[in-house]
Amino acid sequence: MTLKPFEEVVAEYGPAVLRVCRAVLGPDDAEDAWSETFLSAMRAYPDLRPDSNVEAWLVTIAHRRALDQYRARRRAPVPADEPPEVPVRDPAPDDRDPELWAALAALTLRQRQAIAYHHLAGMPYTEVARLVGGSAAAARRAAADGIKALRTTYPRGADR
Amino acid sequence: MNTSNTSGPAPHDDVLAAVPEADASAIGRLHERLAAAARAEGLLDVAYRTLDTPVGSLLLAATEEGLVRVAYEREDHDAVLARIAAEISPRILAAPARLDAAAREMDEYFAHRREAFDLPLDFRLARGFRRDVLMRLPAIGYGATASYAAVAAAAGSPKAVRAAGTACATNPLPVVVPCHRVVRSDGSVGQYVGGVDAKRALLALEAA
Structure with missing residues (x-):
């Protein structure tokens, strides 16, 4: 068994990893995190065991790169009266939904991570817990609390 | 959990469905950025593109040393790339920039404007x-x-x-x-x- 061309990895998992980065960081920082993720992955790729779960491997890298982004953002000076949350700026006409990002930004980082890794990337909670720390039960709770909060704060969710 | 949900799918689907699918333009832009960064950091072991010619679509692949593979469609481009991954390196991206000169000379050859190729060649796949x-x-x-x-x-x-x-x-x-x-x-x-x-x-x- 040998490794596929990295191009196939990008084509197969690029969209899902972007979705995860967007949910954790918001639309603006997501693309930087995606780029860092795939560059790191490409560097390490020849040493990956061919039978590895490539998506879980990529989400693990994306988790670390997103944390780097998130911490860098928090260290950046922010006006004292504004919470240091994921910024929502310049909503572009395409796929930006300011209300959705505002609703996601209002969650805790751990809630966004648990939702992104479990519900978007399909990672079991034991794996999510390995990334975000704490127990699988705590990760499950974080995701559930986050979803619950989204359903009350995000209009489209509340309408249903 | 929300008990007012009456639809079939899991109750979180409605809010999560709002996180947009990655659109093709975003992925295309990110892919280009990745190829440029990988090339700058020396991680792009093999770059490839395809070229339409009178004898069909040709796969052109190059290492940092030069053109390493030209493949006809009947050889199955995907299979050829898989063998390159095994024999040279799996760090392979569709990245046409490295193949600009090769594509240009091919076009000239098929347009009857070139008799000899003047390209760095990498013969590592032949021994x-x-x-x-x-x-x-x-x-x-x-x-x-x-x-x-x-x-x-x-x-x-x-x-x-x-x-x-x-x-x-x-x-x-x-x-x-x-x-x-x-x-x-x-x-x-x-x-x-x-x-x-x-x-x-x-x-x-x-x-x-």
Whole structure:
């Protein structure tokens, strides 16, 4: 068994990893995190065991790169009266939904991570817990609390 | 959990469905950015693109050293890339920039405006006697042909006619390394990695 061309990895998992980065960081920082993720992955790729779960491997890298982004953002000076949350700026006409990002930004980082890794990337909670720390039960709770909060704060969710 | 949800799917689907699917333009932009960054950091071991030509779509692949593979469609481009991943490196991206010169010279060749290729070549996919044979093929001039026996002799092993044929059949750089100019001693065209029709087309192009 040998490794596929990295191009196939990008084509197969690029969209899902972007979705995860967007949910954790918001639309603006997501693309930087995606780029860092795939560059790191490409560097390490020849040493990956061919039978590895490539998506879980990529989400693990994306988790670390997103944390780097998130911490860098928090260290950046922010006006004292504004919470240091994921910024929502310049909503572009395409796929930006300011209300959705505002609703996601209002969650805790751990809630966004648990939702992104479990519900978007399909990672079991034991794996999510390995990334975000704490127990699988705590990760499950974080995701559930986050979803619950989204359903009350995000209009489209509340309408249903 | 929300008990007012009456639809079938899991109750979180509605809010999560709002996280947009990655649109093609975003992925395309990110892919381009990745290829540029990988190239700058020396991680792009193999870059490739395809090129439409009169003999079909050709896969062009290059290492940092030079053009390493030209493949006909009938060789199955995906299978060729998988073998490159195994034999050279899996750090492979569709990244046309490195192949600009190769694509331009190919276009000129098929437009009858170029007789010889002036490109750095990476012969790492050919070894031993096969490689010796391939290195000598450019000596067969544009529009000319040589027999497998003559090629074997030129490579230093006059009896290795069959091996010379194998070298041509497994040429990793067809068109650029002109194995299509090697024909049978009786004058018939012989086999070709791109198919006999492609071989005839190249010989006709060069004879025109």
